[in-house]
Amino acid sequence: MCTYLTETVELQGSGKGREGWFPVTRATVYFDHPVHAPAEHTLNVDLLNPGLGASARVAMELDPSAARALATAILEVLGSAPAAALTEARPVGA
Amino acid sequence: MSDAMRAETVRITGHGGDDIEASLAHPLDDARHGGVVVIHHMPGYDAATKEITRKFAANGYLAICPNLYSREAPGASPDDAAAAARANGGVPDERLVGDVAGAVAALKALPGSNGKAATIGYCSGGRQSFLAACSLPLDAAVDCYGAFVVGTPPEGVPLKVGPIVHLAKDLSCPLLGLFGAEDKYPSPEQVAELEQALKESGKSYEFHTYDGAGHAFFAPDRPSYRPEAANDGWQRIWAFFGQHLAS
Incomplete structure (x- = not known):
């Protein structure tokens, strides 16, 4: 089936x-x-920059367990990173 | 009889007079042939859909597949273009009809045309094939597991499509529907609802639902491929077009 389920996140990176x-x-x-x-x-x-066109895309296709493991790893790494470093890691111009 | 054919990328005039890309394939003999507009699935104007277009030419039809994402992503690879179109909510219905009308006109302008034309579409293209057949004068249409002819997309989905089963009364031609019994979009219940609408409107249709098959059973490059259903489906398509697109 086509699920069409989509979340969109505005971000900088x-x-x-x-x-x-x-x-x-x-x-x-x-x-x-x-x-x-x-x-x-x-x-x-999909990591995108629509302003640069459709080809400005980094794509990933993960099986559900891999996606969960990746999401958990991201949260764990952020959770254990020094708080000072996190506050310093602002996007340019922010 | 020659079996030579030509396949190439062309430009056609789509909705609103827009210049759009299309993949054209046709026999090179001197006979007259029916035309088939191939409507690609949501993953886009990809290699698999162009191969289907050439398959119609190899079987004696003038075939064209318009790139429905020509405007969103000119020159982008099919998967990037599909991602952009998906994020935008898909192809607006009015634009789809205009692009298919342009594709039909391009086929009928070919010297080998017998003046007849049909549509066939897969996945989102199945819905769009039905939509085109309810909006344009066609000679036949095939809907391969088109989602959301009946029913609306789930909450939170960016797809800007609504149900179009109410258009059944406007269907201009016979409809062949090929579905998987294990599909959820469309579900067997939704297929039954479409069938009921066609019946009530007195329309000519032929539906086949394959056990053991789900969505995208025609796609040989995907795990959803079901050769028995696909092989039978192709036979149904050749018989259907042989009947309705003959000179």
Whole structure:
């Protein structure tokens, strides 16, 4: 089935795509058919910069357990990072 | 009889007079042929859909697949274009109809056209094939597991499509529907609702629902592929188009 379930997050950061590094302004997270992964459905994350065109995209297609493990790892790493470092890590211009 | 064919990227005039990209494939013999507009699935104007377009040409049809994401992402790879279109909520219905009308006109302008044209679409394209057949004068249409002809997308979904089953009364041609019994979008109940609407409107239709098959059973490059359902489905398509697109 096509789930079409999508969450959109506005954010600031950088990603490395086909043409090299670019500023990332948005992420979409959705559970649907993958383009490449050998599964019927995957948790997909696109890091995007719509202002630079559709090709400014870093894409991931993860099986659900891998996606959960990744999400947990991100939260654990952030949770154990020194508070001072977190407050210092502001985007340029913020 | 020659079996030579030509396949290439062309430009056609789509909705609103826009110049859009399309994949065209057609036999090179001197006979007259029916035309088929292939409406790609949500993952876009990809290699698999272009292969389907060439398959129609190899079987004696003039075939064209318009790139429905031409405007969002000109020149982008199909998966990037699909991601952009998806984030924007998909293709607006009015624009889809205009693009298909342009594709039909392009087919009928070919010297090998017999003046007949049909649509076929997969996944979101299945819904769009039904939509086109309810909006344009066509000779046949095929809906392969089109979601949201009946029913609305779940809450929080960016897809800007609503149910169009109420358009059944406007269907301009016979409809072939091919569905998987294990699909949820559309579910067997939704397929039954569409069938009921067609019946009440006195429309000509032929539906087949395959046991053991879910969504996208025609796609040989995906785990959802079900060869028995796909092979039978193709036979149904050849018989259906053979009947309705013949000169």
